[in-house]
Amino acid sequence: MFNTTNIFPVNYSCHFSEFRDGEQFVQVHSFGMILQGTMELNDGEKSTKIKEGELYSARKNHLLKFVKYPPANGEFKSMSIYFDENLLRDFSKEYGCKADEQSVSEAFIKITKTKPLTNFMRSMLGYEDFPDNESTKNLLRLKQKEALLLLLQYDASLKNILFDFSEPHKIDLEAFMQKNFHFNVRLERFAYLTGRSLSTFKRDFENIFHQTPSRWLLQRRLKEAYYLIKEKGKMASDIYLDLGFEDLSHFSYTFKKQFGVAPSMV
Numbered sequence: 001m002f003n004t005t006n007i008f009p010v011n012y013s014c015h016f017s018e019f020r021d022g023e024q025f026v027q028v029h030s031f032g033m034i035l036q037g038t039m040e041l042n043d044g045e046k047s048t049k050i051k052e053g054e055l056y057s058a059r060k061n062h063l064l065k066f067v068k069y070p071p072a073n074g075e076f077k078s079m080s081i082y083f084d085e086n087l088l089r090d091f092s093k094e095y096g097c098k099a100d101e102q103s104v105s106e107a108f109i110k111i112t113k114t115k116p117l118t119n120f121m122r123s124m125l126g127y128e129d130f131p132d133n134e135s136t137k138n139l140l141r142l143k144q145k146e147a148l149l150l151l152l153q154y155d156a157s158l159k160n161i162l163f164d165f166s167e168p169h170k171i172d173l174e175a176f177m178q179k180n181f182h183f184n185v186r187l188e189r190f191a192y193l194t195g196r197s198l199s200t201f202k203r204d205f206e207n208i209f210h211q212t213p214s215r216w217l218l219q220r221r222l223k224e225a226y227y228l229i230k231e232k233g234k235m236a237s238d239i240y241l242d243l244g245f246e247d248l249s250h251f252s253y254t255f256k257k258q259f260g261v262a263p264s265m266v
Contacts, residue, residue, distance in 0.1 A: 007082050009140040012128050015076045019068040020241060025189040026107065029083040029162055030058045031147055033121040037076035040067045043107035044180055055111035055118065057151070059161060061168055061193060062107035063183040065242070079124060081147050085165065091148055092163050103160040116150050170195035174208050181220045184244040187213055221245065222258045229266045236263035 007028060032055070039050045041058075042065040050056045052071075058064060070076040092098060111117065124143065130136045151158055173194050180190070190213070191201035205213045221243045228234040240251040256262050 007084055008132065009082055009137060009144050010124065010127060011080045011082065013068070013076070013078045013080070015068050016070055018070070019076065020066065024063055024065055024183045025185045025193075026058050026060050026062045026064050028085070029060050029088070030080050031083070031111075031151060032056055032058070032078055032080035033118070035077035035079060035125075036074060037071050037078075038069045039076070039078060040069070041065070041108050042067075044183070048108070048110055050110060053113070053118070055113065055121065056108055057111060057158075058108045059105045062105075063180055063185065063189075063193070064107045065183070079121060079128075081124070081144060083144060083148065083162065087141065087144055088148075088162055089165065091145055094145075095149075097152065097159050097163050099160045099162075099164040101160055102164055102166065103157075105161045111154070114154055117154060120147060120150055168193050168195045173201070173204050177205075177209075177216075177220075181217055182224065182243050184246065217244070218254065219258070222255055225251070225255060225263070226259060226266065229263055 032050075034050050034052050034054055034056075036052055038052070039056075041048050041050065041056070044063065044065075068076045068078070127136075127140065127143070130139070148162070151162075171194050173196075176194050177190070187201065188198055191198045194201060196204065202213060205211075205216070209216045211219075225236070225239060225243055228239050229236065236252060236255070237248060240248050243251075245251040245254075252263055259266070
């Protein structure tokens with residue numbers, strides 16, 4: 001399990017241009033609202049746009065990509081509340097909330113507008129300029145609990161997700177990697193989500209794919225890139241981030257090294 005104790009309870013995000021950097025592994029449950037602009041969420045199977053004034057929830061232990069789009073001549077703004085495991089365990093004891101069953105949850109859900117949740121999120125704007133100190137964290141801890149109470153009032157079945165403290169179990173590694181190779185996350189994340197230690201993950205991986213994870217990921221992403229460019233007419237600049245590469249020049253270099261031609265010449 002990863003240490004989430006240093007995650008600040010509330011995050012206010014602001015961008016003047018399209019933004020998609022950041023961790024593609026969801027460490028903790030969160031609840032958010034788009035204040036200006038649009039955010040696109042993609043879990044590898046579906047893509048959903050969350051628009052201004054809309055609410056959403058992201059689930060821990062999932063892979064998730066996001067793109068934040070500012071409005072014309074404006075800036076993108078959003079606010080998120082994070083629920084770390086210590087908070088959820090304390091809340092569970094205080095209010096007697098427990099998961100009745102293990103729930104196979106999606107990476108994110110779009111929350112239907114409800115006045116209590118919307119009003120609550122707008123009230124949180126007043127805390128944006130509070131100093132980052134222990135007093136503020138204690139105050140925000142109370143607001144986190146208020147948010148949990150409102151979410152459970154909105155949908156009581158959320159308890160089966162929020163208060164499920166079990167670790168990911170061992171799953172089919174080959175199927176998981178073929179589905180999620182394009183997510184740009186560390187090997188430790190892939191290992192954790194498949195229910196393995198890093199050393200076991202590497203051993204099982206090489207037994208299945210006969211390559212190291214890093215080498216296989218690079219080749220699998222390049223293979224997908226070649227298909228998208230040649231068969232779908234995509235541009236390198238349109239796909240390199242979606243395939244787990246961080247830099248266009250590095251993508252172009254490795255592509256040419258692998259296939260002998262630049263992406264633009266395919």
